[in-house]
Amino acid sequence: MTTAALKEKRRQGRWNALLLAPSGLWYLMLLILPLIVILVYSVGERAPTGGYQAGFTFDNYLNIGARWTAFKNTLLLAPTGTLICLLAGYPLAYFLAVKANPRTRLFLLILVVVPFWTSFLIRTYAWMFILGGRGLPHLLELIGIEGVRFINTPFAVLVGIVYAYLPLMVFPIFVSLEKLDKRLLEASDDLGASPFATFRQITLPLSAPGMITGCMLVFILLMGEYLIPQMLGGGKVFFIGNALVDLFLQSLNWPFGSACAMALVFIMMVTVGLYLKATRATGGRDVSLM
Known part of the structure; x- marks a missing residue:
């Protein structure tokens, strides 16, 4: 490489660094530094009056099992809600992208x-009324079905999750399906493949990036969900987000809350790693909206 080319490359590198500096600083201040603070807090001790006291111990991580119910609910209902959103959102996205009239799409x-x-x-308040005693249970009583209870149950939380996050599943799948080359479907039909075979061998594999992205969008947000379990779960079905609010604002046990938060971050890192691996496995056709 000539001297002039090296100089040009260095100059371009400096310009790139200058352009990336604002976003890099923003990333550092709003993500990296807060994570470092939480990490430091997680190995500290609770002050006698609450809050943080300097120290170095792993007892907070060893005691995470005390909040196992919150982790269990989150790790059970978040994937379940994501799966339901996928099963409900894919047909809707398929209809919008493939079957709907372009003028009404x-x-x-x-x-x-x-x-x-x-x-x-x-x-969410609307769903509290719908699932509460004066909503669906009252209508069921009018037709002779009594004793049905929806509110403050895992079912109510799942209903709120699907209602709130379904659009976030639909749009990535819609984008993936809209990019699908319709000539592939026509060729499959001309070659005598059944509609189901065409869907299984062409449509579904090519829409996999949208499905993966939609699942990631919904799952990551659900892992930190607070409002839906708080309002529709009524304190009986609570997520990690609810446990963190209790530890930081009620119990004032910042070190233990920080340890739970870091455990949540670790779960998210593993999930994102699996997402990246799955994206590469689909040929790199990423339709991420993030």
Whole structure:
């Protein structure tokens, strides 16, 4: 490489570094440094009056089992909610991308987005009424079915999860399906393949990146969910997010709360690693919206 080419390469590198500096500083201040603070807190001790006291111990990590119920609920209901969103969202995304009339597709997409126009809190309150004693259980009583209880149960939490996060599953799958070359479907049909075989061998594999991305978007957000379990679970079905709020704001046990938070971060790192591996396995056709 000539001297002029080396100089040009260095100059381009300096310009790239300068352009990346603002976002890099933002990333450092809002993500890396807070994580370092939480990590330091997690090996500290609880002060006598609450909060953080300097120290070095791994007892907080050894005591994570004390919050096993919160971890169990999260690790059970978050994947379950993600799976339900996938099963409900894929047919809807398929209809919008493949079957819907192009002239009405935009209107249908707007209908999917409409719930986001309303406050998340208000929508959750609406489900509290629907699933509460004066909602669906009352209607069931009118037709002779008594003793049915929805609110403050895992079922209520799952309903709130699917309602709130279904659009986040639909859009990545829709983007993936919309990019699908329709000529492949026509060729499969011309060669005599059944609709199911065409879907299984062409549509489903090529839409896998959208499915993976949608699952990641929903699952990561659900792992930190607080409001839905708090309102629809009524304190009986709580996630790690609810446990962290209790540890930081009620018990004032910041070191133990930090250890639980770092455990959650570790789970997320493993999940993202699996996501990247799965994305590479699908040929790198990433349709991530993040």
